[in-house]
Ligand SMILES: Nc1ncnc2c1ncn2[C@@H]1O[C@H](COP(=O)(O)OP(=O)(O)OP(=O)(O)O)[C@@H](O)[C@H]1O
């Protein structure tokens with residue numbers, strides 16, 4: 001369902017070219033739970049940005065759900081993002097002025113759903129992540145783990161093809177992050193495709209498949 | 225539609241959560257719109273006033289004035305000859321003479337003395353409140369009598385009743401003048417405030433160091449339809465018979481005065497509207513500034529929204545709606561304040577005249593300002609790169 005073929009991405013910084021992704025090949029099938037592990041600066045976030053259509057490749061090809069993503073317009077990318085991608089970020093990235101329920105509604109709203117429709121769906125997913133009783137809470141009235149649950153509800157509410165999580169447990173203690181990983185495992189058991197980026201090997205091991213990244217190069221498996 | 229509701233809800237939320245900033249931004253617009261309403265209203269009121277006083281002259285009246293620097297003017301004795309011009313019904317020469325007016329120990333400083341003939345009263349449509357009008361006999365005898373404007377009854381005869389004033393005397397330059405009549409209140413008209421004027425017989429002016437030359441006169445024509453022809457005849461007469469060069473006199477009809485008035489009115493409205501417009505633009509720049517700050521502050525939010533599938537248009541509309549709400553709210557308050565202050569001015573005697581068109585225009589211009597000055601910040605927000613936006617804190 002996801003195909004990266006010979007993907008390169010580099011940045012020019014101070015006249016020097018940094019190869020953030022160097023000839024990367026990756027194929028992820030529907031229903032897979034893949035974790036990407038690598039040290040800081042290895043290109044993990046760059047990979048996630050490309051997979052999540054926030055950025056485009058310099059060279060190579062990205063096929064998402066049988067569609068080649070190339071030279072697409074900003075608005076087209078937004079539309080695909082809205083329908084097929086669910087993002088989960090390290091620092092949750094909830095909208096601070098919206099309550100939990102409204103935050104989950106946002107992607108549904110951009111899809112054009114009516115308010116009561118999106119409310120119904122959002123409520124369902126908030127309950128699914130165990131926050132049914134907190135829908136009126138603002139992000140700063142929730143704990144980190146709860147905020148990340150809201151973010152997960154927001155990511156899965158639109159029924160995306162794939163969930164991209166960049167260090168979702170990075171800001172949480174081990175107990176909370178354990179609970180979150182259980183949530184991810186449950187979602188995956190229901191058939192949700194997940195790509196999880198982390199530099200914590202214990203987190204990475206919870207996935208069915210581990211991919212390693214170092215200096216922009218991708219390797220299959222836990223160790224070389 | 226869920227999107228529309230949430231866009232308005234969030235715009236309001238943002239405006240309310242930054243109360244101080246929003247109200248200061250709106251203040252610029254409030255002042256701008258208020259000054260539009262006030263300046264245009266006062267300008268309108270003033271010109272309406274003058275126009276109505278021009279109209280009070282009645283149709284069929286010509287105003288003749290001869291510049292004081294001219295070597296020759298009409299002498300009082302020549303008036304009878306002047307009257308023979310075809311289509312002239314009556315002629316009212318008048319002149320302002322200087323003189324200190326007092327009554328016992330009271331001196332009136334801002335009143336003026338006008339020397340004229342009975343026809344003047346007719347042409348200007350002045351009415352008596354008590355006593356009698358100026359008569360031709362007063363003119364023949366150069367009597368030391370006077371008629372006084374309504375406000376002078378208070379200034380000079382503090383406690384007396386109006387009917388008791390008739391028959392009393394006042395002093396002009398130390399000479400005694402008997403008050404024969406009191407005029408009704410008329411308000412200011414044609415640059416002279418009749419209410420504050422003392423009218424004496426034209427020929428009496430000679431006692432007040434004034435000669436009998438005439439520089440100003442009103443002419444009433446018999447047939448209004450031939451007023452332009454009469455105007456030419458008068459101009460001919462002034463040039464041929466009296467040798468007054470055309471640079472030194474003017475003969476104006478009420479129509480041409482009204483034309484001039486409407487020119488002045490347009491210019492005044494444009495001028496005042498322009499000044500107010502500038503203050504509106506300043507207000508608009510304030511809105512733009514605040515919206516730009518808001519975009520910078522909310523860069524992260526924009527990044528999050530884009531990652532969740534917001535298109536450029538969604539972001540654009542969101543910021544545009546916010547600046548629109550700010551401006552329309554400011555505009556509405558401004559219109560309210562403008563009308564309020566205008567009404568208070570009216571109570572204090574200023575003339576203030578505002579039409580619904582002006583209100584509508586100011587209202588719309590506040591919306592236009594919201595759009596014009598909101599579009600750049602909104603566009604800037606819409607085209608932010610999502611990755612960079614997400615990376616900001
Ligand atoms: N916008 C950019 N401009 C210049 N260089 C960049 C940019 N984004 C990423 N890089 C560089 O690309 C490389 C990969 O960065 P990336 O953010 O993908 O690393 P990462 O694996 O996510 O690291 P971390 O674990 O610290 O988040 C780094 O060397 C980084 O400096």
Ligand SMILES: [Mg+2]
Pocket residue numbers: 044045046
């Ligand atoms: Mg990273």
